[in-house]
Amino acid sequence: MSSQAQASPALLGVGILGAGPVTQAIHLPSLARLGDILEVRHIMDIDPVVAESVAGRVGARFSTSMDELLADPAVDIVAICSPHQFHAAQVIAACRAGKKAVLCEKPFAMNGEEAAAISAVSAETGVPIIVGAMHTFDPGWLAAEDAWGDLPEQVHTVRSSIVLPPNPRFEDFATEIVGRVTPPSSDSTDPEVIKGMLTGGVMGLAIHDLPLVRRFTPDFADVEVLHAEIVRPFGYVISLRAGNVAIELRAAMNATWEPAWEFEAIGDDAALKIDFTPSYVQAGSATARIRTAGRTTVLGPFGHNGYEGEWRKLAELASGTGQPPSAETLIHDLEFALAIAEAAAGRVDTGRVDAGSAASGTTADQEVNA
Template structure:
């Protein structure tokens, strides 16, 4: 383990929002990093949930962001609240003088909000990480270091996700408290279809969109060619970004054979990465780079992208390492928003069908 993690006492972590992601993903990840990070404060608007979850890790609990931000034991804040609160909470954390902030995706809902966050981060010097965990996965990082000229020759990208519904993972991972049941939806209603497409892109596809953008220099002009929902939850979206064809597919159903595969295919080389599902703490992704009849296999390594996020946060809070640039975070968000907006705009309000060829500029 590097010396930066061994120096000094563990850094204190405060978490805004004690829902399933906190309970089944972040707390188990942090439990493996107690030499560098210590959970000290859990906030949730539901006092029973806050107390129960905090009790698992011996942390303080509260029901207000202000109380958590005033806690001198909290060095790093993780924002795991509903997305509509993210921008204001990120800014409040920066203004409170915390050492680093992790915000679950999306960290803003408009480009203007993202620019405002960037300005406050620059003003206060507080680094921000957005929870696109695959960008911190050792399998992805190893592939990035080894793929040579692949980004310049890629013509096709695929992100394919087949998962059980999140509660199935959550029930295996921990005793979830405070879960909010999903409302019943009429999947023939055009407005419901639009909401499902928007949610699919901004809630699930967004995990891989920073990876997609690594291979799409002309991302600013996105043309969505086809978009439809899959039952009971999922999507099929085909698009182009410049000269690159992109396929985004996801299905969440009753399967227990989870699969999360990212592919980037070029003229003379190709990358395939098999990611572990978010709720499965089973090490990193495994990557394959095929070139000239040879296959380079990278990984799996000992930890996944969520643990990688926290390791990076510890570095940044100790004043070492380089945070993602504000430009990168803003462009990642604009890319996701442009795809979601274009997909939604394809839905015909008259009968809920999907038309073709709608273009949106990011």
């Protein structure tokens, strides 16, 4: 294990569980720009070579044990960047370890029971938790939220449209050690494979925007998926209703030359459109446009986006200021995503699958893990 230089008492110490591509390509660059308030002090990964190499870039300690990281008194904030199935147990352990704040990559739980357990432990320990759906921390979104007036009450249509290259295109340039494993090939016409890809698309990619969608859908518990399909080589088209609001979720990850990530909320007398920066982009916020009859208000871009916004919020919470998202908000965001994923998978016709719209065996978790 490496030994870190004497930590500055004025800084908040960060410990990271999982040193994969998201840590290397997203969180470490964000933290590097916030060196006046945050310092990476401990990185844990089950692969000791990866843990040592990544920790060495920032002069942090390294280990292969979650317990060792959580016992480190230099760690104030824990970021959980491990595979999804470990999130709930690690969030609970971090809260019980008495840390000052926890960031968990999405989804923070795999079901409602895990979410309720996390909520109970957070309430018991007083440790605030935020989930890494970065758009909710983007200054462009926050500025729009402050300026849109009664728009949520009149919205009838919401759209999330995503066009991105596959994650490895960014990760292989931005990381030293990826440890990428080629997934086994699978029959992309198998209904169970298609169901898995739809579920993975919702829980891995659409989930970034679903908290935003839910802001405009007061009847979010009443979800009806009208159409769901996957598209080549990875993506989805999902149409649904939540109460009286029509929702369109579209995504394509391919060899595009021009990435785009757009969110729209359209009402009777006003509309909101937000252009978010693509995944892995580290500088500059979203730009929001609020349109009414004869007037367009443009908000942004601001100097940082949601990746850095997450860490600014964590530093604020760990310092005892600001308000974390309520447990109810986190649970409802998760329940909304799970309901859409389950309903979308349920639309797959197990008796007849259109091979022309089937994806080419790329696993959802591989592509949408950021």
